Amino acid sequence: MGLNEPCIYRVPSRIRDVKPEAYTPRMVVIGPLHRYPKSTTIDGAETSSYPWHIKPEYSMMEARKKVYFETFSKYGDGIVKMRKIVQGEEKKIRDSYEESTEWIPSEYFVDLILHDALFIMQFLLTTRIGRSYDEILGQESVVRNDLILLENQLPFFILDRLFSSDRSFMTNVMLLHRCPTIKDFILNAFGLTIEENPNFKHFTDMFRYVYEKSLDNIPGHVKLTPWSWPHNIELMNADNLSKGGVKFKVKAMFGVFSLHVEFKKGRLTMLSFRANQWFDMVLRNVIAFEQCHVSLIPFTTNYVHFLNFLITSDRDVEVLSEEGVVTNNIGRVSLVVDMVNKLQVGVKVGNTSQYFYIAEDLRAHCKSRRKRCWATLRKVYFSDLWTGTATLAAAFLLLLTLVGTVASVIQAYKSFK
Incomplete structure (x- = not known):
């Protein structure tokens, strides 16, 4: 050599x-x-x-x-x-x-x-x-x-x-x-x-x-000093994050090869992950290069590690697909789960990640009882237009019933006097 x-x-x-x-x-x-x-x-x-x-x-x-x-x-x-x-x-x-x-x-x-x-x-x-x-x-x-x-x-x-x-x-x-x-x-x-x-x-x-270069939301001094990152990246899956009040959003940008992830105001924004053979091949070869070329910071490897926390079941894929965060081009939902999980098999993953700040913010967000309650109410009573309309109509009828009841009680009270 x-x-x-x-x-x-x-x-x-x-x-x-x-x-x-x-x-x-x-x-x-x-x-x-x-x-x-x-x-x-x-x-x-x-x-x-x-x-x-x-x-x-x-x-x-x-x-x-x-x-x-x-x-x-x-x-x-x-x-x-x-x-x-x-x-x-x-x-x-x-x-x-x-x-x-x-x-x-x-x-x-x-x-x-x-x-x-x-x-x-x-x-x-x-x-x-x-x-x-x-x-x-x-x-x-x-x-x-x-x-x-x-x-x-x-x-x-x-x-x-x-x-x-x-x-x-x-x-x-x-x-x-x-x-x-x-x-x-x-x-x-x-x-x-x-x-x-x-x-x-x-x-x-x-x-x-x-x-x-797609990691534009990470400060340069942070991105290039991985040895200073905290040693944690534990994260809940997409379904539990959703139950914890986290909303998902697709980032609109030119190009499809992006590791961009950000979390602001309760919204986790990512570029759509396209589940197909082309992206699987590109990711695998880039990760293999990061694994072999030890002087590289493993940004792509960390991204796949992040995805493995988000996607652990069919339900996670469904949650992310509803918002366009996952685009399924390979068939059954279970195939997407299998594809994401296998991307990390055999890969040596470090203890740090460029997403550690995001993971910390997501955990703090999901610990809030108020946000979890609001998230539950939103999912149960305002999950779509029809459910929301029915909820408002029922609330309106309940209010009218309550007003009518109060009016009847008052009238009865006056008559009694």
């Missing part, structure tokens, strides 16, 4: 074994981690002139990489310049992988990185243009998902070096998407937005970076 800190890892088995498909590419492999030395026996693997095996499900995209490479090679001496850039950065690229890549000879390693880098950028450009003749468009969503996986990464710096120096590529990017930099282009291609100049290590880290 070199002096540079690695940033691309194999997912630990304690996490991977819970849901292997969330970390395994379906169509395209990027980088060395899903290639195996020819000395390794892999069932069904295909061999080639390269010093590695590759599984058959990836062969179609390997062929597409060659097509993109050959197409790019027709225009000037760009490939020659790019190869020299990769050769100059080879050691730094190898150091980006925690697992040793020494089994891949230099010539083949440079070729691998160059082919994969060209494929990524040409794929993103092609899918944004929407060229009807490119057969890859039919598999766009699958390939795009593969590009997010932690084990399927190239270090971002090499993409930046290669394509920032290519004038023709940058001209196409700027004309089509008004993106002044490669970072802006990639963020745009994945539907992400960061106002400031982002600094991420690869595509998985890009999503983690967007998550971190």
Whole structure:
């Protein structure tokens, strides 16, 4: 291992074994981690002139990489310049992988990185243009998902070096998407937005970076000093919070990758948690990266820990779904509970969280008897428009009855006198 800190890892088995498909590419492999030395026996693997095996499900995209490479090679001496850039950065690229890549000879390693880098950028450009003749468009969503996986990464710096120096590529990017930099282009291609100049290590880290920047309601000095956070994050589930007078609200904001949570005036506000396979995959890979890259503050891991307190039963999902805090795209309510609970299986959770102040405020709120009584009255007698109308009508009739009774008593009293 070199002096540079690695940033691309194999997912630990304690996490991977819970849901292997969330970390395994379906169509395209990027980088060395899903290639195996020819000395390794892999069932069904295909061999080639390269010093590695590759599984058959990836062969179609390997062929597409060659097509993109050959197409790019027709225009000037760009490939020659790019190869020299990769050769100059080879050691730094190898150091980006925690697992040793020494089994891949230099010539083949440079070729691998160059082919994969060209494929990524040409794929993103092609899918944004929407060229009807490119057969890859039919598999766009699958390939795009593969590009997010932690084990399927190239270090971002090499993409930046290669394509920032290519004038023709940058001209196409700027004309089509008004993106002044490669970072802006990639963020745009994945539907992400960061106002400031982002600094991420690869595509998985890009999503983690967007998550971190969504914590706009946490003071900077608090967010960046986790060692000073109190050691508590105990929280009641959504149903009990609701019974304690807590209201839930969805935060209206652009973008869907957010860890934003706040509690003010009895209202817990969050971005809607979308229960579907896409978000499950993104969260899992970002959390795996946080678990492996120990210098990171585990903001996303803490968010999932927070969700695990909120969602413990079908009733919790129903409570949150009523207010749009949970969007169920996977079917039965029990599947949402299962998805949230399994997100944390195998994950090492610390004793502190960026949500500790919120947890404290929620506990204090729910301890108030007055608020619990009001919450009960609201749920029983004013749970919806019809119930509320019926309650008011009944109260009005009761008042009229009471007035009539008092009037009768007074009249009877006068008659008696």
